[in-house]
Amino acid sequence: xxxxxxxxxxxxxxxxxxxxxxxxxxxxxxxxxxxxxxxxxxxxxxxxxxxxxxxxxxxxxxxxxxxxxxxxxxxxxxxxxxxxxxxxxxxxxxxxxxxxxxxxxxxxxxxxx
Numbered sequence: 001x002x003x004x005x006x007x008x009x010x011x012x013x014x015x016x017x018x019x020x021x022x023x024x025x026x027x028x029x030x031x032x033x034x035x036x037x038x039x040x041x042x043x044x045x046x047x048x049x050x051x052x053x054x055x056x057x058x059x060x061x062x063x064x065x066x067x068x069x070x071x072x073x074x075x076x077x078x079x080x081x082x083x084x085x086x087x088x089x090x091x092x093x094x095x096x097x098x099x100x101x102x103x104x105x106x107x108x109x110x111x112x113x
Contacts, residue, residue, distance in 0.1 A: 062090045074099035077107075 066073050066083035073081050073088045077098040081088035093099050096110040 064088055064090070072099075072102050072104070074102060080104060 062079075063081075064073070064075070065086060066088045067086070069083050069085065071083045073083055073090075075081070075090045077100060078093055079090040080093050080099040081090040093104060096107050097104050098107045099105075
């Protein structure tokens with residue numbers, strides 16, 4: 001028991017007397033070239049190798065981006081949705097109605113038309 005207490009006291013004194021120095025992340029250079037994105041030595045990519053092409057991220061079917069929260073958005077006359085946090089999810093309009101220019105209106109032959 002006394003040896004454990006003395007050992008712990010000695011370690012505590014050692015830790016207080018010599019604090020650990022931490023190096024900054026940028027103090028040590030990387031062991032390889034960084035930031036170029038090209039092979040070292042300036043070599044060109046082999047011929048015949050296809051280059052990557054930017055592809056748009058697919059959106060779920062029935063949704064689209066929108067700029068104004070709460071705005072009614074039409075996706076043709078048969079679908080509507082409300083803008084919510086920059087995105088709208090479309091649903092079908094009720095029978096006898098259409099979505100035109102951001103409004104739900106009676107369809108042809110309904111409501112006195």
